[in-house]
Amino acid sequence: MSDRTRVNAWRVLILVLMLGFWEGLTRPAVTKSVSRVVYFVDPFFISRPSAIWSRFWHLNSGAVRVPLWHLLLSTLESTLLGFAVGVGSGFVAGLVLGRNARLAAVLHPYIVAFNSLPRIALVPLVTMIFGFGLVAKVVLAWLIVFFIVFFNTFQGARGVDPDLIHAARFLGASERQVMRTVIVPSALAWTFASLTPSVSFALIGVVIGEFIGGESGGGIGYLIIASLGSLNAADMMVALLVLGLTGIVLALGIHQVEARLLRWRPEYQARG
C-alpha cells in the first residue's frame, strides 16, 4: 500500500468512526417509559447523520419553497461578485498607492483606521444603505476582500526590485512599458498570493450579510438563521456542511488559478 492510499484510508476510517459514533450516541439509549426517552447525546442539539441526510434531500426537493441548491447559488453569486470587485479595486488601489509614496503617506492613517474597524461592525450600516439583497452581501464581501488584496498589492508594488526597473530602462523601456512589464507583474505576484484567503473571507462576508438579510437576502446563511428560528438542528447541520464544502471547493479552485498564474515561481514548480 502506498503512503498516499494509507493516508487516505485513515481519513476515511476517521470519517466513518465519527459518523458512526454520532449516529450511535444520538439513538435512544434506554427507553424507561413511553413519556421519557433517554439519549447519550440529545439529537435535539446536534441532530444525527441519518436525519441530516434525509433533510438534505428534503430541502432539495420541491416540498420547500426555496430549494437548497437555490440558496447555494445565491451565496455563490454574492461571494464571487464580492471577490471579483474586491480583487479588482484592491489591486488598482494598491498599485496606485504603492507607486505614489506621497499619496500613500497622506492616506496612511485613514487606511489604518478603517482597517482596524472590525468589518462586522459595519454590517448594520451596510444594511441601512443597501438593504437586504444581493448588493448588501456583495458590499460586505468587498469590504473584507478589498483590504486583503490592497495591502498585498501595495506591498508588492512598493517593493519592486529597483534593479529590475533599471534593467528594463537600459533595454529601452518607456515609463509606461516599465509599468506594464515590471511593476504590474511584480505587484500581481503578491496580489495572486492573496487570492486564496480572499475567497474564503468573501464567503464570510456574504454569510454575515445573509444572517441579517432574511428571506429576501436568501443564501445558506439565511437557512442557518431560519433553522435557529425553528430550532431545527438537522437543517442547520445541512447548511453548515454545504457551506463547509463550498468553502473548500472555492479555495481549491482559486488555488488552482493561483498556481497557474504563478507557475514561474520556484515554489509552484514541483512538476506539472
Next chain:
Amino acid sequence: MGPSGCGKSTVLNLIAGLVEPTRGAIRLDGRSLTGIPAHVGYVFQKDTVFPWRTVSQNVELGLAYRGVPRAERERRVREAIRLVGLEGFEDAFPATLSGGMRQRVALVRTLIVEPEILLMDEPFGALDTHTKLRLQAQLLALWTGKRQTVVFVTHDLAEAITLADRVIVLTSRPGRVKHVHAVKLPRPRDVIRIRETDEYAHEFSALWHVLGEEFAKAEAAEETGGAA
C-alpha cells in the same frame, strides 16, 4: 579592477546615468551625459532576469520595447538563443535554470538590441570556474562580430587579462586611477589556452604586483579603520 569598495561599480553607474556626478561630467563622444543614455547596455552583477517571463520572453524584451514587429522579433530571439546555447530552454522560466544559464539570458537580452557601449558589473562573479570560463568564451565570441566598447568590472585578474585590451586599476578608498595597463595578448583569444602562454604569465605577474599593493592597503585600512 580594484579592491572592494573602491568605486568600480560607481564608475559604471556614473556612465550609465544611474548616479549623478558630484563634480565634473561624463562625456560620451564629446557630449555630456544626463540620465540613462540610449545605446548603452548594462549587465548587472545581480540577477535581473524577469522571473515571470520565459527565456525567450526575456530575450525579446528590448526588441518589444522598441516596437520591432513580431516576426522579426521571433527570428532574432531564436538566433540569439542559439548563439548562447540555450536551445530547448526557450519556454523555461528562470527559476528552473542554473545561475550560469540565467546570466547568459541576461547577456543576450542586452546584446540583442546591439548597444554601442556595454557596461558589465562583475557579471560572472557568482559563477563557478567552469561556467565562468564558458561564459567568457561566449562573450568573446559574441563581441568579435561587433567589437563594441565594453567596460567590464571584475575582481578576477585572470578574467581581466583574458578579456581586456586595457586594464584600469583603481586605488583603494578614495578610488583614483592608479594604473592603466595595456594587455598585449593577440586576438582571437582562447580562454583556456591563453593561460598556458608565457605572455599571459607575464601580464599576470605585472598586474598582480600593482593590484597586490592596493589589496594590501585596503585590508590594512579595514583592520585599523573599522570604526571609521
